[in-house]
Amino acid sequence: MNEIAIYIHVPFCIKKCLYCDFFSFRFDISLFHQYSKALIKELELKLSKDYYVRTIYLGGGTPSILPLDNLENIIETIYRLVKLEENFEFTIEVNPGTIDREKLKGYKNLGINRISIGIQSLKDEELKFLGRIHSSKEALDALDMVIEVGFENINVDLIYGIPNQSLESWKDTLGIILKREELTHMSIYGLMYEPGTPMYKALINGRIIPMPEDLEVEIFNITQEVLGRYRFEWYEISNYAKKCYECKHNLTYWKGEDYLGFGPSAHSLIGNVRYSNTPNIKAYIELLSNNKTPKIWEEKLSPLEKAKELIILGLRLREGVSLEEVYRRTGINVGDIFSQSIEKLISQGLLYRKEDRIALTERGRLLGNLVFEEFY
Amino acid sequence: MRLENIRNFSIIAHIDHGKSTLADRFLEKTNSMPKKKVAEEQVLDQMDLERERGITIKSHPIRMYYILGEEEYELHLIDTPGHVDFSYEVSRSLAACEGAILVVDATQGIEAQTLANYNLALENGLVLIPVINKIDLPGAEIERVKRQLIDSLGFLEDEILLVSAKEGIGVDELLRAIIERIPPPKGDTNKSLEALIFDAYFDPYRGVVVYTRVFNGIVERGMNIKMMSTGAVYEVDEVGYFSFGLHPTDSLKAGEVGYIIANIKNVKDAQVGDTITDANSPIEKPLSGFKRIKPMVYCGLFPQEPNQYEDLRESLEKLQLNDPALVFEPENSEALGPGFRCGFLGTLHMEIVEERLEREYGIKLVATAPNVVYKVHTKDGNILEINNPSQFPHYSVVEKVEEPYVKVSIISPSEFIGPIMELCLGKRGTLIEMNYIDPMKVVFIYELPLSEVIFDFFDKLKSVTRGYASLDYEPIGFRESDLVRLEILVKGEPVDALSIITHRDEAEKRGREIVKRLRTLIPRQLFEIPIQASVNGKIIARENIPPLKKNVLQKCYGGDVTRKKKLLEKQKEGKKRLKQIGQVEVPQEAFLAILKSE
Numbered sequence: 001m002n003e004i005a006i007y008i009h010v011p012f013c014i015k016k017c018l019y020c021d022f023f024s025f026r027f028d029i030s031l032f033h034q035y036s037k038a039l040i041k042e043l044e045l046k047l048s049k050d051y052y053v054r055t056i057y058l059g060g061g062t063p064s065i066l067p068l069d070n071l072e073n074i075i076e077t078i079y080r081l082v083k084l085e086e087n088f089e090f091t092i093e094v095n096p097g098t099i100d101r102e103k104l105k106g107y108k109n110l111g112i113n114r115i116s117i118g119i120q121s122l123k124d125e126e127l128k129f130l131g132r133i134h135s136s137k138e139a140l141d142a143l144d145m146v147i148e149v150g151f152e153n154i155n156v157d158l159i160y161g162i163p164n165q166s167l168e169s170w171k172d173t174l175g176i177i178l179k180r181e182e183l184t185h186m187s188i189y190g191l192m193y194e195p196g197t198p199m200y201k202a203l204i205n206g207r208i209i210p211m212p213e214d215l216e217v218e219i220f221n222i223t224q225e226v227l228g229r230y231r232f233e234w235y236e237i238s239n240y241a242k243k244c245y246e247c248k249h250n251l252t253y254w255k256g257e258d259y260l261g262f263g264p265s266a267h268s269l270i271g272n273v274r275y276s277n278t279p280n281i282k283a284y285i286e287l288l289s290n291n292k293t294p295k296i297w298e299e300k301l302s303p304l305e306k307a308k309e310l311i312i313l314g315l316r317l318r319e320g321v322s323l324e325e326v327y328r329r330t331g332i333n334v335g336d337i338f339s340q341s342i343e344k345l346i347s348q349g350l351l352y353r354k355e356d357r358i359a360l361t362e363r364g365r366l367l368g369n370l371v372f373e374e375f376y
Numbered sequence: 377m378r379l380e381n382i383r384n385f386s387i388i389a390h391i392d393h394g395k396s397t398l399a400d401r402f403l404e405k406t407n408s409m410p411k412k413k414v415a416e417e418q419v420l421d422q423m424d425l426e427r428e429r430g431i432t433i434k435s436h437p438i439r440m441y442y443i444l445g446e447e448e449y450e451l452h453l454i455d456t457p458g459h460v461d462f463s464y465e466v467s468r469s470l471a472a473c474e475g476a477i478l479v480v481d482a483t484q485g486i487e488a489q490t491l492a493n494y495n496l497a498l499e500n501g502l503v504l505i506p507v508i509n510k511i512d513l514p515g516a517e518i519e520r521v522k523r524q525l526i527d528s529l530g531f532l533e534d535e536i537l538l539v540s541a542k543e544g545i546g547v548d549e550l551l552r553a554i555i556e557r558i559p560p561p562k563g564d565t566n567k568s569l570e571a572l573i574f575d576a577y578f579d580p581y582r583g584v585v586v587y588t589r590v591f592n593g594i595v596e597r598g599m600n601i602k603m604m605s606t607g608a609v610y611e612v613d614e615v616g617y618f619s620f621g622l623h624p625t626d627s628l629k630a631g632e633v634g635y636i637i638a639n640i641k642n643v644k645d646a647q648v649g650d651t652i653t654d655a656n657s658p659i660e661k662p663l664s665g666f667k668r669i670k671p672m673v674y675c676g677l678f679p680q681e682p683n684q685y686e687d688l689r690e691s692l693e694k695l696q697l698n699d700p701a702l703v704f705e706p707e708n709s710e711a712l713g714p715g716f717r718c719g720f721l722g723t724l725h726m727e728i729v730e731e732r733l734e735r736e737y738g739i740k741l742v743a744t745a746p747n748v749v750y751k752v753h754t755k756d757g758n759i760l761e762i763n764n765p766s767q768f769p770h771y772s773v774v775e776k777v778e779e780p781y782v783k784v785s786i787i788s789p790s791e792f793i794g795p796i797m798e799l800c801l802g803k804r805g806t807l808i809e810m811n812y813i814d815p816m817k818v819v820f821i822y823e824l825p826l827s828e829v830i831f832d833f834f835d836k837l838k839s840v841t842r843g844y845a846s847l848d849y850e851p852i853g854f855r856e857s858d859l860v861r862l863e864i865l866v867k868g869e870p871v872d873a874l875s876i877i878t879h880r881d882e883a884e885k886r887g888r889e890i891v892k893r894l895r896t897l898i899p900r901q902l903f904e905i906p907i908q909a910s911v912n913g914k915i916i917a918r919e920n921i922p923p924l925k926k927n928v929l930q931k932c933y934g935g936d937v938t939r940k941k942k943l944l945e946k947q948k949e950g951k952k953r954l955k956q957i958g959q960v961e962v963p964q965e966a967f968l969a970i971l972k973s974e
Contacts, residue, residue, distance in 0.1 A: 007934055022935075189930040217925045238930050253934045267935040274938065299938075309937065312944070316932060348902055367902070368928035369947065376941075376948045 003085070004270075005055040005252040006047075006078065008039070009263030010063040011281060014098065018131035018202075019159075021194035023265040023279050024061040035263075035281060036070045038288040040077050042262050042277075045293065047081035051260075055089040055249035058112075064094035068106040075110050089153075089248040091116055096134040096142035104149040114247075115146050116155040116187075122173040126162050131198075140176065147182045153245060155185035160219045161211045162191055170219050171226070178230045184245035188223055189238050190216060220366065237316045237360075237368055254317050256310045256329075264294070272301040307332035311358075312372040315351075320359025334375075341374035377450045379631045380560045384452045384589065386470055386502075388493035389479035390486075390846060391459070394509040398479060398541035398550075399455060405547055406440035406451070408619055437472075437575075437587055437633050439617040444555050451554065452617075452633040454574070460489070460848050461722030464667060467496050468574045468649045471665055472589035472633060475503035475558030477550065478529075479539075482508045482516035486524045486813055488787045488848035494529055503558050506531045507550060512540040520814060528813045561591075563630025569593035569601065569654040571628075571636075572663050576646040578697040582613075584640035585622070588652060589633050591663065596627035600655035601638060604662040608645055609655045610638035644700045669701045671719025672780065672851065673726055673746045673830055674763040676707055676971070677733070678715030680740035685714050691737035692716060695729060702729060707764065711873040711955055711967035712742055717764055720746075723830050744971040748827045750877060751778040751854050766872035768861040771912040777877075778854040780826040783808070786837065788845035790818045795840035803828035804857075804879065824849075825857060827877075862887055864894070864970075865908040869958035874970050880911070887917035890970055897966035900924035905960055 012027040012035075025031070056078065058071075066074075091114040092107060107115070121127050122136040134142075146154055156177055160170055177183065193200045193210070202208040224234065232240040236254060239247065252259050261268045265279035275298035278284050287294045301309065307330040314321030323335045335342065342358060345351035350364035350371050364371055389395040403409040440451045456469040470476060476497045480490055497504055506525050511518055518538060525531045537553060539546035575587040588595075595601065599612045616624040617634040628634040640646050648669070651662035679688045692704050703719040720726040723746055733739050750762040753775040762768050784805070788796055790812065800807065800822050808821040824833070829849060837845050862883050864874040874894075878886050887909030894907045898921055905921040932940050954961040 009935075190926070192930050213925050220926070237928055250933060253932070253937070259934055261934060265935065267938070269934070269937075276935070276938075309941070312941075313932065313937070350902075366926045366928055367924065369944065370902075370924075370927060372929075373944045373948045373951070376944055 002050055002258065002270075003052045003054055005057065005249050005257070005259040006053055006082075007249075007259055007261040007266055008056070008058045008063070008074065009261065009266040010058060010060040010066060011035075011264050012060065012065050013062045014065065014095075015131070015133050018129075019191060019194065019197055019199040021197050022061065025281060027062075027065050031281065032065075032070075034285045036066075036074060038285045038294075039074060039263055041288040041291070042294060043074070043077045043081060045288075045291070046260060046262070047078065049081070049083055051082045052085055053078070053082045053088060054085045055252065056091070057249040058092040060093055062095045062098055063092050064098040064103070068103055071106075072110060075112075079111070089114055091155075091247070091249055093118065094142070094146070096139040099142055099145065101145055101149060104146060104151075108149060108151070113151070114153040114155070115151050116157065116185075117143055117146060118157045119143060119177065120157060120159045121162065121165075122176055123165075123169050126165055126169070129162055129164075130159065143177075143180060147180060152182070153184050154182055155187060155247070156183060157187045157189070159189050159191050160223070161216045163208050163211055165211060165219075167215065167219060167222070171222070174223065174226055178226065183242075185239070185241045185247060186227065186232060187239050190220070217366065233318075234365075235318045237365055251317075254313045256306070256313055272303075272306050274299050274301065303330040303332050304337075306330045307334055308375050311338075311375045315358070315360055315371060316368065318359065320357045322357050324356040338375060345371055345374060377632075379563065381447060382450045382452070382560055382631050383475070383554055383558050384454065384473045384561055384631075384633055385554055385558050386454045386456050386473050386476040386497075387479060388456060388466075388470070388476050388490075388497060389509075390481070390484070390489040390493075393479050393481040393484065393487070393490070394541050395455075395479055398477070398507075398509065398539070398547075399453060401541050401544055401547045402440060402451075402453060402551065403438070404544075405551060406442045408438065408440040437618050439619045439623075439633070442551055442555070444552060449555050450632075451551075454633065456493075459722075459724050460492070460850070461720075461725045463492065463496070463850055464669065464721075465575065465648055466493065467500065467665065468572070470497055470500045470502060471649075471663070472572055472574045473500075473502060474561055475505065475554070477505045477507050477554070479507045479509050480521055480525065482510045482518050482521055483513050485517070485521045485817060486528060486787060486819075487846035488785050488819075489846065491785055491787065491819065492848040492850070504531075505550070505553050505557055506536045507539050507546075508536060509539050509541055511538045512543045512545065524813050524817070528811075528819075561631030563590065563592050565592075565594050565630045567592035567630070568657045568659045569595055569599075569652065570659050570663065571595060571652040573603075573646055573648055573650045573652060575648060576643045578643050582637050584637070584643050584646050586636040586638070586640070586646045586652070587618075587633075588628070588636055590628050590630050592630050592659075593654065594627050594629050595636060595652070601636070601652050602655040602658055603645065603647075604651040604653055604658070605647060605666060605668075606645065606650075610640055613637045613639055643698055644696075647700060669721070671701065671703050671721065671749070671763075672826060673720045673722055673748060674717060675720075675726060675746040676709060676712065676715055676744040676764070677704075677718050677730065678709065678712040678742040678744075680742055682713050684739050687737065688716065688733070688739050688741075691733055691739060692718070694737075695732060699729070701725065709766075709873050710871070710957075711962075711964065711971070712744075715742075719749075719763060742968065742972075746830050747877065748780050748825075748830065750859065753777070762877075765861065765875050765877045768875065768877055771861065776856055777859040779857045779859060781823055781852050781855045782826045782829055782849040783852045784820075784822045784824050784829065784847065784849040786820040786822065786845055786847050787813065788818060788820070788841050790816055792841040792845065793818060796820060796837070796845065799833075799836055799840055800824065803833060823852065825855075825879075826851070860911045862890075863910045864890060865906075865910060866894075866898070866957045866962065867903075867905050867907075867960050869960070871957055871962075873967055883909075883911045884916045887911070891917045891919045893969060894966055895919040895921055897969055898960070898962055901960060903959070 011024045013024045090112045092112050093116045095118050119139045124136050193203045227240050231242050234240050235246050258270050264281045264284040267276045275295050277294040278296045284294045307326050310326045326334050387395045437454045442449050454469050456466045508521050570592040571588045571590045576584050602609045614624050614637040615628045616622050649666040653659045696702050701721045704716040707717040708714050752760045754773045755775045805822040805824040810820050812818050858880045860880050862876050862878050864871050891907045891909050904923050907919045908915050909917040953964045
């Protein structure tokens with residue numbers, strides 16, 4: 001029996017946000033129909049009763065663009081093909097401006113039990129800067145709607161480090177969100193300028209002056225403190241959860257466990273083999289209509305590569321990585337191979353070692369890259 | 377050939393005034409050129425580099441025969457290098473002649489090297505034939521240039537010949553003037569051998585080929601000759617003359633110019649300016665004017681790929697066989713690894729060597745900015761010659777410092793007098809004199825520290841005069857200067873590779889520039905990094921690199937792993953080029969930016 005996580009990529013957006021480097025297209029109804037047909041084909045090709053599914057995650061893009069009946073087809077296909085773990089986690093990413101009460105109820109009926117809502121900010125000028133399609137009021141209304149429909153596991157995405165954002169405006173956003181006690185999970189990202197995005201270009205051209213690093217660090221620290229008061233604990237560099245509400249699906253990635261991805265550009269990892277689908281949606285549709293795999297790239301990780309990955313991904317977690325477990329899974333003794341780096345990082349105060357585990361210190365959490373790159 | 381029918385002469389000119397074209401024309405008129413060569417321009421400039429740069433680096437003597445009236449004449453044209461770096465070689469080539477043609481471009485008039493060469497020729501007692509060249513060009517100002525030659529250099533109007541080497545105009549008249557005006561060589565074949573070395577090159581098969589002018593006596597195969605500066609004795613293997621290759625003859629007699637091959641292994645043993653005599657009956661005193669060549673300018677040359685170190689050594693050795701002015705010694709830079717500290721005659725010589733290493737020997741180089749040699753007098757009475765700023769002794773033991781000075785002549789249109797004086801003042805120059813060549817053209821004589829001249833002086837001069845000024849300089853010895861070692865400290869650790877020698881008045885400005893530059897070049901690290909510039913133990917400039925507080929991938933999910941891994945790999949790759957200075961990791965680029973730019 002193979003335990004897996006399933007990721008479905010919905011590569012459509014109403015409008016792409018200025019900072020986003022994920023793979024998506026402007027929503028187009030006919031393209032969309034072909035896509036969902038192809039997606040179902042891919043599910044049928046790859047899934048079987050050999051898989052014991054622990055989590056399903058509908059990400060994007062904007063999965064909440066999908067009309068309910070299409071979504072039903074997709075989800076029913078999955079249910080039909082695999083075995084589901086009891087208490088499996090089923091997340092959908094939703095964007096304010098693309099959901100209504102009926103859709104949300106529909107999600108619930110389909111077995112979706114976790115909503116991840118991209119709010120990002122509750123300041124209109126900040127939302128505009130980010131290129132979001134919704135206002136702060138729409139965002140908050142959407143959140144309240146999710147709560148009202150009765151979801152018990154709700155994540156909110158927020159972004160800090162927006163140019164001109166002040167500590168006060170951030171505290172406002174955070175305070176309003178945290179009043180909703182039903183929230184169980186928060187993903188809080190520092191704004192990243194990803195190459196290829198309009199935001200990156202603006203930065204390079206000097207049209208944007210990034211937030212001063214000291215303020216960013218202050219916001220980070222205050223966030224931690226405020227969230228703590230509301231019983232949110234950090235468990236990954238950018239993720240906080242109330243007890244037992246850590247995102248099981250994302251933990252799959254960070255622990256280097258198996259997952260299958262569906263849809264254009266989706267990645268899969270089974271054991272030591274990672275592969276990805278074509279990002280070209282036309283090619284994706286074409287290949288599947290001919291019953292061919294949309295896979296265009298594959299890599300086989302050597303035991304050492306796998307061990308390195310387990311380390312750099314595992315170190316994102318507060319609990320860190322068990323070197324013993326890495327050894328058990330790869331046969332690589334990381335403690336030996338990287339002993340110098342580990343000693344150096346410990347002496348720099350970025351890493352600590354407790355029994356067989358290594359993990360980031362508070363300081364290391366903000367300087368994670370300096371730690372990760374030591375394992376390359 | 378009878379002495380009366382021999383003429384030894386040079387062509388001297390400012391760069392681009394048409395010296396090489398004129399030489400080509402002579403070869404044509406005297407039918408000296410092999411047929412296949414005729415098409416090629418500037419046949420005497422043999423090295424690729426010489427053709428590309430339009431300058432002559434090595435001297436090339438050539439024998440030509442010319443019939444005038446009933447008589448056949450043997451003309452030895454001794455081509456001379458055309459750059460200030462090689463002025464000593466020029467002066468020795470001129471010493472081998474009785475006369476010289478002074479070529480002036482009709483569109484440019486007298487320039488700095490016209491003047492410098494004119495003076496060298498006078499010092500050597502040469503008869504000069506003034507020639508105005510390029511008279512065919514639309515911009516030719518024949519009358520004006522004539523006046524310059526008459527008023528500034530003291531020529532008579534009827535001495536001046538008008539020529540277009542390119543069109544062949546006036547060339548026959550010039551050849552006639554050479555024969556009529558330049559005296560034949562004097563000399564006594566019965567006396568002991570007395571011959572001047574004016575150049576030499578290394579032939580891998582035959583050893584050193586010595587270029588010589590015989591003043592007295594005869595040199596022939598089998599004879600034992602002695603180099604007077606070293607006392608080394610060689611047996612002559614072959615003698616002959618040059619005319620597109622070596623032409624062996626039975627002997628070279630007093631008055632003649634030619635070559636000697638004597639199983640000499642290194643050009644160092646045939647130094648330019650040295651006197652050759654008969655080992656069995658040596659003359660008493662060598663010819664005057666011999667100087668041992670000393671490098672004026674030094675820089676560090678490092679292989680970009682550390683594994684090319686040995687190749688670099690071998691290539692430098694090969695170049696040195698042919699270039700006695702090039703010196704080098706191993707240098708281990710904490711920043712750039714193993715390499716060589718190399719000495720050159722000047723910056724052009726340096727550039728040529730760098731270019732040949734890269735082009736002919738395929739070695740990619742990292743070159744540091746050039747510096748001069750400093751004489752440091754220590755308190756215990758020693759004099760240290762410092763050619764590497766990182767070896768400058770601690771200020772507590774320094775009594776005084778001397779640096780090389782040069783006499784600079786600048787010729788420029790008079791409208792730029794102001795900017796030129798301002799520039800020279802800023803470069804610590806002293807005005808010695810200023811004269812008008814004609815109402816529109818002025819010549820300055822300045823004394824300047826060589827270190828200022830090799831820095832960016834020429835570029836600045838060109839820019840303040842819109843390219844119209846010309847420059848020449850000659851060394852005039854060492855002078856005391858208020859020089860200090862500017863030290864750079866990174867988090868309290870002095871970094872030898874980054875220290876420079878500078879005038880005290882400039883130290884603060886330079887110090888500020890360097891620390892500011894380093895601030896942007898050294899990546900932030902976990903702790904604050906103070907970068908300081910200090911002179912004699914006193915901090916004169918400081919910048920802080922604040923600690924890095926945040927550097928972490930915010931998101932890493934299933935689809936990101938591969939991309940993010942690549943990102944980390946790239947970061948890691950960049951770190952391989954870091955050098956550890958105390959606790960601080962400094963990228964090689966930071967060193968390079970300082971070392972290359974000065």
